[in-house]
Amino acid sequence: MSAKTVAVVGSGTMGQGIAYAAAVAGYTVAVTDASSAALSRAMDAIRAAMRGGVERGKLSQDSHDEAIARVFAHARLEDAVGEASIVIEAVPEILAVKRALFGKIDMSAGDATVLASNTSSLSISEIASGVNRPERVVGLHFFNPVHAMKLVEVVRGRETSAATIARAKTFAAALGKTSIVVEDTPGFATSRLGVVLGLEAMRMLEEGVASAEDIDTAMRLGYNHPVGPLRLSDIVGLDVRLAIADHLHDTLGGDTYRAPDLLRRLVSEGKLGRKAGEGLYVWPEGDS
Numbered sequence: 001m002s003a004k005t006v007a008v009v010g011s012g013t014m015g016q017g018i019a020y021a022a023a024v025a026g027y028t029v030a031v032t033d034a035s036s037a038a039l040s041r042a043m044d045a046i047r048a049a050m051r052g053g054v055e056r057g058k059l060s061q062d063s064h065d066e067a068i069a070r071v072f073a074h075a076r077l078e079d080a081v082g083e084a085s086i087v088i089e090a091v092p093e094i095l096a097v098k099r100a101l102f103g104k105i106d107m108s109a110g111d112a113t114v115l116a117s118n119t120s121s122l123s124i125s126e127i128a129s130g131v132n133r134p135e136r137v138v139g140l141h142f143f144n145p146v147h148a149m150k151l152v153e154v155v156r157g158r159e160t161s162a163a164t165i166a167r168a169k170t171f172a173a174a175l176g177k178t179s180i181v182v183e184d185t186p187g188f189a190t191s192r193l194g195v196v197l198g199l200e201a202m203r204m205l206e207e208g209v210a211s212a213e214d215i216d217t218a219m220r221l222g223y224n225h226p227v228g229p230l231r232l233s234d235i236v237g238l239d240v241r242l243a244i245a246d247h248l249h250d251t252l253g254g255d256t257y258r259a260p261d262l263l264r265r266l267v268s269e270g271k272l273g274r275k276a277g278e279g280l281y282v283w284p285e286g287d288s
């Protein structure tokens with residue numbers, strides 16, 4: 001095991017961002033995905049993001065070259081996690097998928113490896129329930145886009161050890177992030193609040209209160225939010241937002257997190273937001 005090796009399992013929106021940030025911070029990054037097509041798209045996207053970093057003056061050419069050379073794609077989970085000191089899972093927000101995956105990661109990772117989930121809302125204790133040593137499982141919730149967002153939420157599961165929390169915080173700091181520690185409650189401190197705005201903005205759009213652009217402008221200029229709640233939902237991915245809303249609705253009760261029909265319809269039509277080219281907005285290629 002190498003202290004400077006990170007494995008990223010799931011190479012979608014967040015896996016790509018975490019891989020990028022870890023490589024730029026000096027870690028060797030082993031990326032894997034259940035889909036070989038997704039893995040190869042992710043490697044292209046990580047390289048493109050790094051080139052973009054150079055173009056925007058955020059990354060020197062030398063740092064770019066070194067960072068790219070530190071990112072490796074692995075078709076097999078075992079190969080990706082075998083050498084890692086920390087494994088970060090970023091697969092879809094479905095408890096059964098994450099729980100099964102952690103069982104496999106647990107068998108392939110070294111004994112001293114921290115097993116982290118990037119879940120936005122699910123219970124870390126439940127994700128850890130199929131793992132032999134749940135004290136090494138922790139939530140490490142990054143935000144999108146990872147390179148720009150300063151927060152990491154560290155989530156303490158029922159059995160997460162103090163040493164695991166400390167290592168998670170050290171890793172977040174090495175990536176230049178500020179971390180907060182949150183107990184294992186649905187949606188933690190971020191999604192539980194942030195999703196409310198997104199869902200209510202969709203309900204307002206359904207009711208015809210204002211256009212999507214104007215609802216977003218209301219929050220940007222009236223409340224100084226950097227991005228409006230509808231545009232942010234598209235950036236996050238409407239499927240991801242729906243999964244979180246359903247989970248919070250099931251666990252916290254009440255009507256606050258009941259998913260609007262509009263959200264369910266867009267997801268069923270495959271209009272998942274920026275990553276699909278269309279969601280609440282239409283996203284021309286390359287638009288961010």
Ligand SMILES: NC(=O)c1ccc[n+]([C@@H]2O[C@H](COP(=O)([O-])OP(=O)(O)OC[C@H]3O[C@@H](n4cnc5c(N)ncnc54)[C@H](O)[C@@H]3O)[C@@H](O)[C@H]2O)c1
Binds near residue numbers: 009035093097235
């Ligand atoms: N999108 C966001 O803005 C955001 C922000 C913070 C946290 N999150 C959380 O991060 C996680 C991932 O979200 P995302 O938006 O990156 O999802 P995504 O749909 O963009 O990517 C998920 C990837 O996981 C892969 N995958 C599916 N099952 C797998 C398995 N068993 N093993 C390996 N790979 C598998 C898929 O092929 C896909 O490439 C979710 O838990 C989500 O809640 C998302």
